[in-house]
Amino acid sequence: MRAKGWRELIREDFWPPPFCPGCGHGILMGAIMRAIVQTGLDPSRVALVAGIGCAGWIPTYIACDTLHTPHGRAIPHAAGIALTRPDLRVIVIGGDGDLSSIGGNHLIHAARRDLPLTVLCANNAIYGMTGGQTSPTTPPGERTATAPRGVGERPFDLCALVAGAGAGFVARGTVVRPQALEGLLGKALGHPGFSFVEVLTPCPTQVGRRKGLSPVDHLRTLGERTVPLARWRTLPSEERAARIPVGILRGGDEEGSWT
Amino acid sequence: MDVREIVIAGVGGQGTVFAARILAHAALIAGHHVAQSASYGAEARGTPAWAGVVISSNPIVFPYPQHCDAVLALAAPGYRLWEDRLAPGAVVLAEEALGLPGIGVPAARLAQELGAPQAANLVLLGALLGYTGWLARDVAAEAVAALSPERFRAGNLAALEAGWRYGRSIA
Amino acid sequence: MDERVLIQGNEAVARGAIHAGCRFFAGYPITPSSEIMHCMARTLPEVGGVFFQAEDEIAALAACVGASWAGFKSMTATSGPGFSLMQEEIGYAVMTETPVVIVDVGRAGPSTGQATKPAQGDYLQARFGSHGDYELVVLSAWSVEEAYRETVRAFNIAEELRCPVVLLLDEAVGHLREDAALVPLPVTERRKGPLGGRYFGPTPEGVAPMPPFGSGARLHVTGSTHDPTGRRMTQDPRVQGELVAWLSEKVLGRREELFRYEAWDVDDAELVLVSWGISARAARAAQLQLRQQGYPVGLFRPITLWPLAPAVLTEVLGDREVLVVEMNRGQLAHELSAMLGPERIRTLTVTDGRVISPGRVAEAALAALEGRG
Numbered sequence: 156m157r158a159k160g161w162r163e164l165i166r167e168d169f170w171p172p173p174f175c176p177g178c179g180h181g182i183l184m185g186a187i188m189r190a191i192v193q194t195g196l197d198p199s200r201v202a203l204v205a206g207i208g209c210a211g212w213i214p215t216y217i218a219c220d221t222l223h224t225p226h227g228r229a230i231p232h233a234a235g236i237a238l239t240r241p242d243l244r245v246i247v248i249g250g251d252g253d254l255s256s257i258g259g260n261h262l263i264h265a266a267r268r269d270l271p272l273t274v275l276c277a278n279n280a281i282y283g284m285t286g287g288q289t290s291p292t293t294p295p296g297e298r299t300a301t302a303p304r305g306v307g308e309r310p311f312d313l314c315a316l317v318a319g320a321g322a323g324f325v326a327r328g329t330v331v332r333p334q335a336l337e338g339l340l341g342k343a344l345g346h347p348g349f350s351f352v353e354v355l356t357p358c359p360t361q362v363g364r365r366k367g368l369s370p371v372d373h374l375r376t377l378g379e380r381t382v383p384l385a386r387w388r389t390l391p392s393e394e395r396a397a398r399i400p401v402g403i404l405r406g407g408d409e410e411g412s413w414t
Numbered sequence: 415m416d417v418r419e420i421v422i423a424g425v426g427g428q429g430t431v432f433a434a435r436i437l438a439h440a441a442l443i444a445g446h447h448v449a450q451s452a453s454y455g456a457e458a459r460g461t462p463a464w465a466g467v468v469i470s471s472n473p474i475v476f477p478y479p480q481h482c483d484a485v486l487a488l489a490a491p492g493y494r495l496w497e498d499r500l501a502p503g504a505v506v507l508a509e510e511a512l513g514l515p516g517i518g519v520p521a522a523r524l525a526q527e528l529g530a531p532q533a534a535n536l537v538l539l540g541a542l543l544g545y546t547g548w549l550a551r552d553v554a555a556e557a558v559a560a561l562s563p564e565r566f567r568a569g570n571l572a573a574l575e576a577g578w579r580y581g582r583s584i585a
Numbered sequence: 586m587d588e589r590v591l592i593q594g595n596e597a598v599a600r601g602a603i604h605a606g607c608r609f610f611a612g613y614p615i616t617p618s619s620e621i622m623h624c625m626a627r628t629l630p631e632v633g634g635v636f637f638q639a640e641d642e643i644a645a646l647a648a649c650v651g652a653s654w655a656g657f658k659s660m661t662a663t664s665g666p667g668f669s670l671m672q673e674e675i676g677y678a679v680m681t682e683t684p685v686v687i688v689d690v691g692r693a694g695p696s697t698g699q700a701t702k703p704a705q706g707d708y709l710q711a712r713f714g715s716h717g718d719y720e721l722v723v724l725s726a727w728s729v730e731e732a733y734r735e736t737v738r739a740f741n742i743a744e745e746l747r748c749p750v751v752l753l754l755d756e757a758v759g760h761l762r763e764d765a766a767l768v769p770l771p772v773t774e775r776r777k778g779p780l781g782g783r784y785f786g787p788t789p790e791g792v793a794p795m796p797p798f799g800s801g802a803r804l805h806v807t808g809s810t811h812d813p814t815g816r817r818m819t820q821d822p823r824v825q826g827e828l829v830a831w832l833s834e835k836v837l838g839r840r841e842e843l844f845r846y847e848a849w850d851v852d853d854a855e856l857v858l859v860s861w862g863i864s865a866r867a868a869r870a871a872q873l874q875l876r877q878q879g880y881p882v883g884l885f886r887p888i889t890l891w892p893l894a895p896a897v898l899t900e901v902l903g904d905r906e907v908l909v910v911e912m913n914r915g916q917l918a919h920e921l922s923a924m925l926g927p928e929r930i931r932t933l934t935v936t937d938g939r940v941i942s943p944g945r946v947a948e949a950a951l952a953a954l955e956g957r958g
């Protein structure tokens with residue numbers, strides 16, 4: 156039976172979630188609940204699968220069947236569910252470290268296989284829970300606990316990575332624009348094969364504090380840096396480089412190059 | 415039947431395992447217990463390869479040949495691995511062209527003449543059964559028919575039969 | 586006589602799995618276990634099951650655990666190097682009380698070692714390989730027919746105890762082709778209800794029911810410390826202590842009924858050979874020969890390798906001298922020393938990638954009898 160409102164999706168006996176004040180994961184959690192309601196899915200036919208990391212806690216507080224797995228391993232567990240139970244909608248939720256570092260191999264193979272999964276990656280470009288270490292998406296030059304003199308490696312563009320591996324639906328949103336994010340999640344849930352949504356989100360505790368950004372300023376900067384894909388395409392190339400396009404990047408009307 | 419330990423020895427690509435599977439299957443049809451083993455990791459052509467078959471009317475304790483009652487030699491490298499593990503009175507049937515000790519069988523030539531050059535292994539197997547009478551001719555043929563791919567079936571059956579006749583002729 | 590077929594050990598495992606109700610297999614190619622995967626790939630679609638070739642062994646076992654929670658009995662098969670990769674997920678299956686069967690067809694290690702040669706060097710890894718304190722069940726087989734039977738038993742135990750069960754074979758049994766009677770055996774079905782909200786131990790009723798995903802239970806399954814409802818309790822010493830005790834005790838508490846073994850001529854023996862898997866066939870051949878020659882030698886063959894039942898060992902072996910025969914550096918011997926005392930334990934260990942021969946066992950047994958003299 157479909158849920159009437161997102162509050163039905165709160166796993167009340169586990170509430171409240173443990174996110175730091177100003178963390179984007181609460182907003183993402185709300186967007187997931189609303190997207191499940193809006194797409195008319197029966198919450199008891201939704202399987203949520205997570206790995207380890209702050210974002211991996213999100214499904215714990217949503218009242219669907221939830222598998223909270225070892226670090227990096229959400230996707231292969233989800234594969235076991237999705238392959239045997241086409242009647243269930245399987246959603247993977249994890250952070251950038253979980254899904255693209257330790258779980259990176261699983262991510263590209265799931266995209267290549269076109270497994271019927273929706274993978275949501277809360278990308279805050281840092282390891283939050285373990286104390287602010289460099290992740291595969293930390294921008295060059297940023298100072299982290301493991302790069303005190305600044306990161307010297309190139310980051311992944313996660314959307315380009317999974318698109319390159321064959322993902323049929325790829326989108327990027329931010330927690331700064333929760334309604335737009337909800338829309339993207341809804342579209343991803345409606346995609347029959349492998350769908351991927353990168354969700355840009357702040358980690359005020361491990362990034363904001365280090366940079367001296369208040370949670371509000373942190374969100375504001377993220378908002379300023381991101382531009383809808385259609386507008387991003389019209390920007391001069393210097394400006395494009397400084398901005399991040401958001402929206403449906405593959406599998407929608409505006410499909411085309413964004414890198 | 416008392417325990418019989420048989421090794422088919424050659425090099426990779428000569429069908430030692432296939433012949434052993436036929437022999438094992440025939441033993442099963444005849445109502446015996448049987449264990450078939452093989453050297454793994456030597457599938458490349460030219461490297462020594464062997465397959466073993468232990469047949470008994472009682473459940474088999476140790477499933478590998480230790481003191482062979484018979485060795486079928488398709489090539490020298492495989493045979494060398496077993497020549498010092500023969501039981502007293504062991505039957506050694508070897509491809510004639512190899513010049514190995516034991517009884518020479520023109521397996522390659524007979525197989526060639528039948529238009530089944532791949533089946534020298536089955537000529538030797540047929541010869542063993544014709545020579546020793548350890549298993550009946552028809553159960554061996556049944557096993558060959560059951561395990562051979564369609565396109566090789568007729569040739570394999572003919573090779574077994576030619577070998578069996580040869581074995582009988584020298585018995 | 587039963588209908589007997591000629592079948593390879595690895596194929597017999599696949600047949601046993603299908604008989605036991607396995608409907609999901611995930612694996613990654615590795616010698617000498619791949620035939621199990623090939624057989625499952627052929628057979629599963631014919632019986633309404635699902636086959637998955639994973640990107641690595643970590644993913645293979647993870648997919649099995651996912652499928653198990655989706656309601657499918659699941660199995661993976663591998664060999665030493667892949668088994669090492671699976672240790673993380675074995676711990677997860679233990680912690681989440683997930684039934685799953687893992688077949689490890691042992692090959693000579695460490696590392697890549699000799700991929701096509703048999704060894705029994707994974708015993709302690711099977712028992713201790715993942716981190717933290719836990720127990721699981723480890724079974725073995727010395728013949729093709731037993732590989733079939735113990736595969737079925739592995740599935741049944743996995744369902745009864747809700748834990749991972751490891752079937753330890755070796756290259757020799759995996760690749761051996763023997764006549765075997767693959768007779769129907771009793772099968773334990775998944776206990777899927779009632780939906781009472783308590784899906785993890787410890788519960789007063791013992792092992793909790795395991796409803797599959799999608800049945801309305803709104804499960805929360807986590808590898809973090811949790812209470813019987815699945816709620817994460819990562820700060821509570823009582824919950825942690827009780828959970829760890831439960832996960833071990835649900836296995837150890839059944840050790841006597843889980844412990845399957847065979848023994849021959851032990852009563853009047855002055856020396857008892859103890860051996861498992863393919864080694865035990867060499868030991869049995871040697872023991873028969875020595876008995877014929879009048880030597881007081883018996884054989885004890887554990888089929889269940891873990892948990893061992895010390896009470897049974899003591900009862901059967903008494904205070905007799907023991908010669909442990911295995912294709913490793915003394916791994917089962919290590920456990921037996923701990924249980925029976927090291928003084929009476931001798932070992933014959935072979936780690937050259939070959940099946941131990943009856944002749945070597947007989948020699949070692951005679952030496953042990955003399956040394957004792």
Ligand code: SF4
Pocket residue numbers: 173174175177178179180209210279283284357358359360361
């Ligand atoms: S550490 Fe960062 S990501 Fe984790 S909960 Fe706190 S703010 Fe959120």
